[in-house]
Amino acid sequence: MRPPLFAKLTWLEAKLFLREPLAVGFTIAYPLVVMFVIAGVFNRPGEEIRGVGGAEYYVVSNIAVVIAAMGLIALPPHAASYFERGVMRRLRASSVPATAVLLAQSAVCFGVAIAATVVLLGAARPAYPYPVPQSVPGVVLGFVVGLISFLALGLLIAALFPTTRSAQSVGLVLFFPLYLISGAAPPLSVLPSAMRLAADFDPLKYAVRALQDPWFGYGITVTNLVVLAAIGVVSGLGAALVFRRR
Amino acid sequence: MPAVVDVQHLRKAYGGVLAVDDLSLEVEEGEIFGLLGPNGAGKTTTVECMEGLRHPDEGQIRVLGLDPSREPRELRRRIGCQLQQAALPDRIRVWEALDLFAALAPQAAPWRVVLERWGLEGRGRAAFSSLSGGEQQRLFVALALINQPQVVFLDELTQGLDPAARRVAWDLVRSVRDRGATVILVTHFMEEAQQLCDRVAVVHRGRVAAVDSPQGLISRYGGGVRVVFSTPAHQDADWLRRVPHVSGVARHGPRVEVSGDGPLLAHLGAALIAHGMEPADLRLEQPTLEDVFLRITQAPGGVPPER
Ligand SMILES: Nc1ncnc2c1ncn2[C@@H]1O[C@H](COP(=O)(O)OP(=O)(O)OP(=O)(O)O)[C@@H](O)[C@H]1O
Ligand SMILES: [Mg+2]
Numbered sequence: 001m002r003p004p005l006f007a008k009l010t011w012l013e014a015k016l017f018l019r020e021p022l023a024v025g026f027t028i029a030y031p032l033v034v035m036f037v038i039a040g041v042f043n044r045p046g047e048e049i050r051g052v053g054g055a056e057y058y059v060v061s062n063i064a065v066v067i068a069a070m071g072l073i074a075l076p077p078h079a080a081s082y083f084e085r086g087v088m089r090r091l092r093a094s095s096v097p098a099t100a101v102l103l104a105q106s107a108v109c110f111g112v113a114i115a116a117t118v119v120l121l122g123a124a125r126p127a128y129p130y131p132v133p134q135s136v137p138g139v140v141l142g143f144v145v146g147l148i149s150f151l152a153l154g155l156l157i158a159a160l161f162p163t164t165r166s167a168q169s170v171g172l173v174l175f176f177p178l179y180l181i182s183g184a185a186p187p188l189s190v191l192p193s194a195m196r197l198a199a200d201f202d203p204l205k206y207a208v209r210a211l212q213d214p215w216f217g218y219g220i221t222v223t224n225l226v227v228l229a230a231i232g233v234v235s236g237l238g239a240a241l242v243f244r245r246r
Numbered sequence: 247m248p249a250v251v252d253v254q255h256l257r258k259a260y261g262g263v264l265a266v267d268d269l270s271l272e273v274e275e276g277e278i279f280g281l282l283g284p285n286g287a288g289k290t291t292t293v294e295c296m297e298g299l300r301h302p303d304e305g306q307i308r309v310l311g312l313d314p315s316r317e318p319r320e321l322r323r324r325i326g327c328q329l330q331q332a333a334l335p336d337r338i339r340v341w342e343a344l345d346l347f348a349a350l351a352p353q354a355a356p357w358r359v360v361l362e363r364w365g366l367e368g369r370g371r372a373a374f375s376s377l378s379g380g381e382q383q384r385l386f387v388a389l390a391l392i393n394q395p396q397v398v399f400l401d402e403l404t405q406g407l408d409p410a411a412r413r414v415a416w417d418l419v420r421s422v423r424d425r426g427a428t429v430i431l432v433t434h435f436m437e438e439a440q441q442l443c444d445r446v447a448v449v450h451r452g453r454v455a456a457v458d459s460p461q462g463l464i465s466r467y468g469g470g471v472r473v474v475f476s477t478p479a480h481q482d483a484d485w486l487r488r489v490p491h492v493s494g495v496a497r498h499g500p501r502v503e504v505s506g507d508g509p510l511l512a513h514l515g516a517a518l519i520a521h522g523m524e525p526a527d528l529r530l531e532q533p534t535l536e537d538v539f540l541r542i543t544q545a546p547g548g549v550p551p552e553r
Contacts, residue, residue, distance in 0.1 A: 008349050012342055019337040085333035093297055093327040094350050094389070095319055 001100045009096065010104040017108050023074035027066055028116045032123060035062035038185070039128050049187045052216050055128035059121070060215050061184040064146060064207040066116045068182075070109045071150025072157070072175040073168075079105055079158035080167035083246075098243060102158075106151045113147050138214025145225050146207035149232025153203070156235040159242035178204045203231050248311065250275045250397055250428045251296060256305035258291050265291040267452035269305075273445075278419065278429040280439040280460075282535075283449035284543050289432045290330050292449070293399050296430070297327050309397060323351070326395030328386050330402050330432070336375035340366060340385060343374065344392070351393030364388045365414065379406040387415060391422060398422055401432045416442055436535040446535070448542050455542050460535050467541055468533025470507045473514050475525035476500040489517045 001009075017023055035058055042054025049057040079102060082088045088098045124130065133139040154171070161167045179185055181195050182204035188196055199205045210224040249272035258266040266288040273279040281289045294300040296307055298314030298321055307314055312321045334343050344357035361367050364384045369377065377385065383406045390398060400419070404412045419442055423429055433439055439446050440460045447457040456463060470493065477483065483502050486495045490513050492506045504514060511530045518525065 005349055008346060012338070012346055015342070016335050016337055082335070086329065086331050087333050087335055089299060089329060090332035090334065090386075090389075093299060093322065093329060093332075094347055094393075095322040096350065 001096065006100060006104065009100065010107050013101075013104045013108045014111065017074070017078070017105075017112060020074075020078065023078065026069045026073045027112060028119060030069060031062045031065040031116065032120055034065060035059060035120060035124060036127065038062075039124070042187075043128060049189070050212065050216065056130035056216075057187070057212070058184075059124045059128055059130045060212050061182075061208045062120060063117050063143065063211050064182070064204060065179065065184050066113055066120065067143070067147045067150050067207055068175060068179060068204050070113045070116075070147065071152075071154040072171040072178075074112075075105065075109050075151060075154030076157040076161070076167035076171040077164045079155060080162050081164040083158070083162040084164055102155060102243075106155065109151055109154075110147060117143070133215040134217035135214040135220065138220040139211055141220065142207070142210030142214060142224065145228045145232070146210050149203065149228045149235065150207065152232040152235040152239065155239040156242075159239040162246075178202050181205070183208045203228065249273055249308075250277075250310060251279075251430065252306075252308040253292070253296065254306045256292060256295060256307065257303050258288075258295060258300065259303055265452055266295070266302075269449070269453050271447050271454050271457060273428060273430060275428055276423060276426060277444045278423050278431060278442050280443035280446035281430065281432045281449055282434070282436075282439055282446055282539055287449045287543075288452040289449050290401055293401055293430060293432060294329075297325065297399055298322065299327075299329075323393065324396045326390040326393060326398040328390035328398075328400045328403060330405075332386060334374040334385075336373065338374050339371050340374065340377070341370040343385065344388065347389050347392050353394050354392045355394075360388050360392060363418075365411070380408055380411055383407055384411065384415075387418070391418070394425075395427060397428045397430070399430045403431060403433065404435060404438060412438075436539065440535050448539060450543050456538075463538045464533050464535060467538045469537060469541060470505055471510050471533065472531040473504045473506070473511055473528065474531055475502055475518075475528040477502060477523065477525060481523075485521070486514070486517070489513050 039055040039058035042049065042058060044054065047054040082101060088101065091101055092098060157170050157174075158167050161170050181191060181199040182202050183199065184204065188199060188205075191199065206224045206227045209221060210228060213219060213221045213224065251271070251273035253272070254270050256266050256269045257264075269288065269292055281292070283289050291300065295302050296309055296314060298318040301315045309321055310324055314321050341357055341361070344360055348354035348357050348360075361370055364387070366381065366384060366388070369381060374382065374385070383404075387400070387403060390400065403419070404415050407415060416438070419429055419431070431438075431443060443460060445457060445459050446463060447454045448463070449455065456467060458466060477500060479500050483495055483497055486492055486502075486504055491508050491510045492504055492514065494505045496503045496505075504510070506514075515528065518528070
């Protein structure tokens with residue numbers, strides 16, 4: 001597909017995304033509200049989580065919530081509905097390959113995630129004056145790798161559950177438990193040990209850490225990035241395989 | 247000249263269901279070619295194989311000399327498709343859809359013109375999901391024609407259209423053909439097939455059971471003409487069998503049905519008068535495409551013998 005056409009498709013997809021109340025609510029409003037509430041709760045003098053103040057801990061970790069909501073809640077039902085309702089067939093009949101549509105949708109999710117993050121950080125600033133990142137490249141790297149791998153996971157869900165309803169349910173069912181044990185909800189240190197063990201299998205925990213570590217000056221942790229990249233590659237390949245078969 | 251659409255021995259199964267079974271047909275340039283057949287006969291599957299949306303299990307397809315499975319890109323620039331089952335995103339606006347599809351085709355008419363041509367002016371800012379069924383259908387037909395295709399596939403073109411919109415659609419199909427394009431039209435409306443199609447294939451159980459012009463099909467499979475009138479029940483009607491061109495006489499109370507062929511009516515009329523009978527309700531019942539359709543698709547062993 002020629003670049004100007006892809007740009008047009010992506011622009012159209014962006015408009016469609018913004019007309020989707022559930023997607024906008026979950027990816028922009030929800031992390032914002034959760035951040036204000038939970039950062040407020042833990043914003044006490046002397047309260048430290050992972051060596052930083054409660055407020056800044058939660059401002060940063062809610063960026064990962066944006067990422068997870070994008071990949072698990074916004075993208076799967078949207079992509080699945082195109083397969084379910086015959087939008088993909090209609091587009092394919094006019095030489096718009098499904099891959100181009102899925103790429104455009106992912107690109108929009110990527111852009112909206114950046115916008116949501118900017119909104120989140122901007123809104124948090126007056127209430128919880130968090131420090132700037134210790135390593136900006138590290139944070140950007142963590143953000144990009146985390147976001148891409150969650151978007152790939154979203155495409156895998158859409159591939160495996162190609163109806164709006166099922167993709168939406170699966171996304172929501174995955175989102176909440178993963179969120180609760182990721183460290184972006186209660187701090188991991190207060191979780192029972194079984195849950196802390198489970199958290200090691202939670203991709204969102206690695207996304208949270210991939211942002212926090214460089215932000216708070218704990219360096220760029222390779223494990224976080226490798227785990228996220230592996231999830232992204234496996235999901236992406238899996239999705240491509242399923243889509244190809246169809 | 248080679249056929250614009252050439253299908254030979256097409257076979258396609260879905261899992262265990264054989265949808266198309268050794269189907270062959272050829273469509274000439276500039277034809278409006280109809281596909282008729284009962285639900286599940288394999289019409290949509292056949293058309294989707296021609297469009298390159300499905301891959302045949304066996305057989306060979308050429309559309310404009312191209313293999314739809316191997317050269318879909320080149321093909322799709324030159325064909326237009328209206329699919330039986332398709333949708334656009336719920337929240338896309340009509341103008342956005344037209345704008346996108348126009349961008350895909352360099353030779354497309356501007357979307358404002360298309361909007362007007364299809365009676366959708368004033369609906370440009372409406373969301374797809376808020377359109378009525380008929381309006382959605384008009385939009386899909388507009389999208390199928392937006393790239394000025396050389397071959398147009400219309401799968402149940404007029405489903406959901408009101409009678410006026412149906413006439414508009416027919417006129418458009420004719421004008422598309424007059425421009426030199428070839429049209430493949432799947433339909434369940436006999437009137438549409440009769441009005442529009444140069445030739446019609448009746449598809450039954452995944453095969454072409456018969457193909458001819460609508461008139462040709464009627465004279466081959468229509469089962470002849472019938473003349474119907476009433477007489478008092480006691481009056482003898484068996485002598486009618488000796489009238490030329492009569493092949494059968496049936497009686498249902500006062501109603502007499504005489505079947506036959508060719509100039510049956512004239513001979514029968516003359517004979518009746520010669521017998522001193524002047525029925526006021528004497529009328530000719532000509533077989534229709536619907537009779538052909540029913541005869542072919544309900545024949546116990548497949549295709550009925552030609553008459
Ligand atoms: N995607 C599919 N998966 C499984 N079976 C299918 C699929 N599409 C069609 N079939 C089956 O293949 C057969 C032919 O279907 P097709 O859609 O080609 O019929 P059709 O002639 O277009 O019917 P209609 O007039 O109802 O549109 C049917 O028995 C149908 O159930
Ligand atoms: Mg069909």
